[in-house]
Amino acid sequence: MIRVFLVEDHELFASGVRNELGEEFELVGQASSVAQAVIEIPGAEPDVVLLDVHLPDGNGPEIVDALPDVRFLALSVSDAAEDVIAVIRAGARGYVTKSISPPELADAIRRVHEGDAVFSPRLAGFVLDAFAGQTVPAIDPELDQLTPREKEVLRYIARGYAYKEIARELHISVKTVESHVGGVLRKLQLTNRYELSRWASERKLA
């Protein structure tokens, strides 16, 4: 059984998630604030932490920052660019919105547990948008640009394709799709590309 810890301050939503988790997952703990989460997560030894991005005493990225060895899947009502990018940059392995269907959520938890990245179509769109401007030369091409293949995979995710469907369309294995998405996640977290910060702040201003 996959051990899941839930960080969520809306009890109504939390109880909904508890009901949906079902047989395959074991809920090993729940916290409703940053302070509580940082204290209780290490003791509960979860495989995956489901993380609300906005909490009463702070934001999700603080928790991700404080616990570098834990796998986080961000789960939020917000699809604002700065929220998505901030939590991914802090080290979360995926971002899905709360409107996600129960089977999709289960699939996302499983994927994060296996060490893969989970990109919602919207997150894929954000990444493509953020890495789109090619006018400024990249400082570090290895990290600051997406490969054509990674772009292709992201476009399929943005179009709503599942990994299996992408693999079929591109005639590659699901593992290869996963490794491309993992590569994008790594670049997203490691790049200090000027464009990315500027893009996120512009989105915030707009």
Place this chain on the structure above:
Amino acid sequence: MEEPRDGRSLSRPQLGDVPDAASGSPCASIEGVFRRSSTDRVLTGVAGGLGERLQIDPVVVRLAFVVLTFAGGVGLLLYIAAALVSRKPDPDTQPPQPTTSTRQAIAIALVLTGVLLALRGIGLWLGDGIVWPAALVVLGSAVIWTRGDEATRARWLARMPRGIRDEAESRPGLRTLVGALVIALGAWAFFSSNPPLDVFGNAPLAVATVLIGIAVIAGPGIWRLVRQASDERRERIRQEERAEMAAHLHDSVLQTLALIQRTEDPNEMVALARGQERELRTWLYGRTKPGGDGSLSAALDAVAVEIEQAHRTRIEIVMVGDCPLDDGVRALVHACREAFVNAARHSGARGVSAYVEVEDDQVTAYVRDQGVGFLRAAVSNDRRGIAESIEGRMERNGGVAVIESSPGQGTEVRLRIPRSRAT
């Protein structure tokens, strides 16, 4: 780029971060650097920041700089040094205004006197006839300008004999009076120890002295009025914002919630909730489109709202880039609309997703549903939606439409239109 490249740096504290002044102890030293004040500033906010950091009334800090400046410019040098090591103000925090207790005031006066004597000893000195009178003027100013600590004030009053206490309570101007007397004493000492400046035989000098005296004495009152006015303005703006938000929530969210409670049909409920969510999101995150109302993203959003309301189907649009509308892009929007309608009517899927990407030379759109799908051959020719509204429209504008579907596999409509270079 200050970010270390470990990717987890976004919320890491930066070098030189010090705890909030509010949480530090009153006698905390200046660890490393301090922040200049954004709220309490006359020149650069250095004195305000120091005051916040040391929990001393900034007025006292300012006056200390003034006195030390008379001692061979030491105060000026110190001020510049403090400005150099300080960091720029943090606009988000507004530390509480520190007040000075009598104890602190006496301590600071003693320290300043000591420093002055030391400077006099090493010769950094403009002369007894200038520095001591200046110190007197500054002392008087300090008495007038500093905000009193209410607790100390009450304690002092309690210790006084009844007669004086009543007098002091009925005369809030007492403090000003004492300060003014000390300042006058300072001025008198200055002119009497500098005989060449005969203030009584020199009308302009006398007028200037009186004017400066009045400015020094009345300054704090005026300053306080100005500050009060700006505080009130800020508070008013905040209240207006709150009122606007309450009005908006009332008009939109509360009305919708009331409607949902009266609705029997679950589909209707979902539609109402969905429409409200979209509206609230736009309002909250203020997602005004970069291209304005005439942009592709705004047009697509409008179409999505329309179809969602008419067909009770969730439409999720992911956009990369944006562009203004021209004939070709408009055709793409219409084709998307037709694809949304087809998916909503025939696919049976709960939602439709669209991905639209704007590149330099073309715009591509993918409208996808996970519904029942269909065989193209099985669609009768008189159903003109696909043939005319999607394919025909795209071709007439120099674009391409491909429709991919098979029973049980859902449907994807792929649209591409070149961008005109003219505009």
